[in-house]
Amino acid sequence: MVKEVICVHLGQAGVQVGYDVWELFCAEHQIGCDGHALQSSVLPPGVDAPHESFFYETGSGQYVPRSVMFDLDPSAVDEVRNSRLKHLFHPESLVNFKQDSGGTFVQGQQMGRQCKQVPLLMDRVRLAVDLCDNFQGFFVFRSWGGGTGGGVGVDALEELGDAFCVESYKKIFEVVIYPSAEHGTTTVEPYNCVFSGALSRHLADLSYMLDNQAAYNMCRHKMKVSNPTFEDLNAVLAQVVSASTLSLRYDVELNSTLDEICTNIIPEPQFRYPIVSLAPVRSKKSAGHENFSPYEITKELFESKNLLCDAGPHFLQNRFEAACVVFRGEGDTGYGAVPVQACEVYDAIRRLKNPTSRAHIPKFCPWIKNLGFKVGIVGVPPVTTPNSPFVKTKRQAALLSNSTAVRNLFIRQYRKFLKLFYHKAFVHQYIAQGFTMDDFLEALEQYRDIIETYRIRLNQCKETEEEMQRQALGLTGPPPTDTAATATQ
Template structure:
């Protein structure tokens, strides 16, 4: 039985959204590492790919049995039994059946109902038992990825209880939390703002990095960049899965510049209250566009910092400041014969060059030039430089992997691209995501709408006030930080060089809602 030289990671997928994203993520992982649907390694696919057959770093996310089976280090949990049936029906031989947990009582889109089920129906005990068995299979556990959405009852309530137990049982290990916030315009439940605020508040002290995404931004990316007229959750989940894949490449492959979980936390999170990076993915293109653009590392790095590439629905990037950023670049540039003969140019699509054609990986020196370029762009041009807080001297961490991105075999939308970049950006702009749900929370709570449903589910009215004040503090911390940036820049440049955009007037808003 082999183990990863990077150290192992265990994934937990909680609730309907967490499980559906998990299915697409593991489909992509299997495609990238040539693992077939029955858990065996597809040797023919491995020979066709550029993956080194001797590289065992894929065992970061897979455990190999003595029979040669590659089992995902994953636990799925949903209170709706249909999710378990779906997973075991679609991939009956891939996941360990006892690691796919389903129950017979729904959480009714209620945070406190989820917490009650986790504690009194022994859901979290079942989950922790399965997690401990997974940990026993690890030789050097790095940490956990916990996937869930904040809008539903299971993802918020059950997810909160599981995270607290994980933090208590494995306090020395890193916990990454890829989460999905509700959309600005559409809602599956009227009480999503309550669940989101409760989840944000009750998990703020037990997670190392919360990877921020929301449905609104992902839908826009699919609609505008992949040119899908009426995107559904399948398109959204596959794009999220591609982002998670890009963010974990340096954990699953041999990297020129390493970016392990601990290194990402060290470089990304300056202090505990600022641990909410927004995610970015580039390039995102449809099949009709893949052959018409050249995706150089410089172009990818530049596009990662554009608003349209962020998986969070935010604005005013120019007037916000970054504290840090982790950029993960993967893939190669494939050259066609006509390029070598001077008759044409190279193309970014993976299918353009084809197997057997020469390719070039991104070198560390080239990556450093890209970073320098996006920081030194001149104001007044069509692009603005990426700005960090005035006291940040070196805010970048870069990971480089020479393996091109794979594509979900069921995805007929995304183009075949040989290079891909992802970014975790710790920026003050993230407070806009919190403000949106916070404002909706206040509007509901002002009228005490649906509060009785949460009280009946073993909630307390004081919990609403505590969560409100806690999330208000999170927003206030980011706004105070931006004010400090504005003050420092004004003193340095002697003018109004920075501005605080989108302030929430929290005191005034709270007064109206109390």
């Protein structure tokens, strides 16, 4: 039986990215702009189509997204109402207020509470849940740096958890649109980001970290777009969301439920911030000029330029705790259009483990033996939308991994927060809405705890590796210390 997932899109970024995501989902599942199937498929009696985990079929044969879009500012939702997909969404699933949040976390939170917008949002979510037979959880799309995505998002996550997840053990996955290092929408983005991250630490089961800065870099360096627009960035994020949800929308044994994703990706609850990598990523000008073999794609997945996380120049010096690779499309078997074969993927992984240059080997935590990957295969080729900057290829792969490299994202906004807070810049906007200096300090401490958690894990890995090397050399006892250096310290 299909297990349903409901997508909740919050704020301008969540709604705009959500629009591109649903446009891509429709293209992948052969659903037209009006919700009717473009290609009829006959399934055995009692068997549901896999994509019905994200769509439901009405009595008239129309497929409707299991989604709710909400923003305080009506402009983003109105764009959806007037778009080419205006007949796809249920009218009651498009919800907005009449005034924006001013771009601040505290104002978005206060408006959501005082104007009863969160209860209104929850009413629409309950209507969507009532249409499910085997409901398994939520995908919440929001920007940590936005006023609505941040302020309303924290309260919405708390309400969703209390209403649906405490007793029934349903899952809440965040799709976090992380602020760019170069292009900010508001000056107070670091404040919003720290408050959002700190106050939602225990409200979601997993948070996909989709970094806007990495999307900018991917557009510039991989797809050769000199001046990327938000449409280009949203197309990149939509492709990543599509690739990371393949196992929920197609028949594949790996990560076929939200529970299995949590089991395979999250070793401990505090490490719930996975990062996603996508390959191949090329411009349309390169169409037909390259042959992307499974090995080339697998190798690219571990390159920082293909990562939706600006992890810095030393990405592979971090440690992986989990890695799930999902391939889609046709294989290299030479027998026509057949799906990627498992033997091709495992051969690519074997070659990746034994390359000519040892510096490019992805390093796992030392207690994870044999460099184990989880592998899933979907036979359906990748799809692009008409306005997408992606080149169309026969095969594609996504890497969903848990790595200590994600701490670089948190460090980036943490430093920006400190620079503003040191001069108390713009703090008065939050104080006027009811926040106190203690709220700032408490949020900063909790945000620092996230960074510290990953730093400690990286140090544990290095200490364990050193001990294993000593044991391999037959050395016993504690490692030697530099007496002179110790005396100087």
